[in-house]
Amino acid sequence: MQKITHIVLTGTATVLLGLGTLLAAPAVLAAGKAPDSKVCNDKDNPPKDAVTQGGCIVLNRTKGNCMGCHEIAGTSSGNIATKMENVAKRWPDKAKLREQIYDASKANPNTVMPPFGRHNILTPDEIDKVVEFVLTL
Template sequence: MCDDKDNPPKDAVTQGGCVVISRTKGNCMACHRIAGVPSGDIAPPLAEVSKRIPDKARLRAQIDDAPKLNPNTVMPPFGRHGILTQDEVDKVVEFLLTL
């Protein structure tokens, strides 16, 4: 579904999920885990992330510029460095809140 250039996903949640698993965009799976998806284990699992970070704005800030919130993090500032567009950051947040 994510790789279908002729029929890309239309909803924000699915688009955000595609960014999360994309090796050329978010590449979240290099560090984080989601059940059933080949993934890393050096960062917290993404399952139930909304229980750890219930505030949507805080979750967005974590993805957009994690070092601003925690200078010791190894998570890159996806939004600030232009790895993801602001729209992609928003869609990743929408996806993560469904886990």
């Protein structure tokens, strides 16, 4: 009887610990999806992974605001720039993608895309996180 009680209590504790971890942990962004605004705006439990943080920067109208021009699935988005899908296939060189976000005018002097890094709109760390996010699209 004592052995059965121990097994039941151990199993119950394991299940509760797992549920507690799931409930307490910040949502990690699923590949190909923009983060929910609730995740981005949760000051008590902000996202800790670079992909979700990058997604939050992309959606932030005072920072990246990428969806103002680019179509991003699951968001109200613009359509004057390339659609954000299959990014890893279109940009297999992560350094070139980062450079494009840092200063798109180097590759195309007539671009309307802001030079996010050169104009200090985004920090180098924020650009790295944006790159990590858009590569999931």
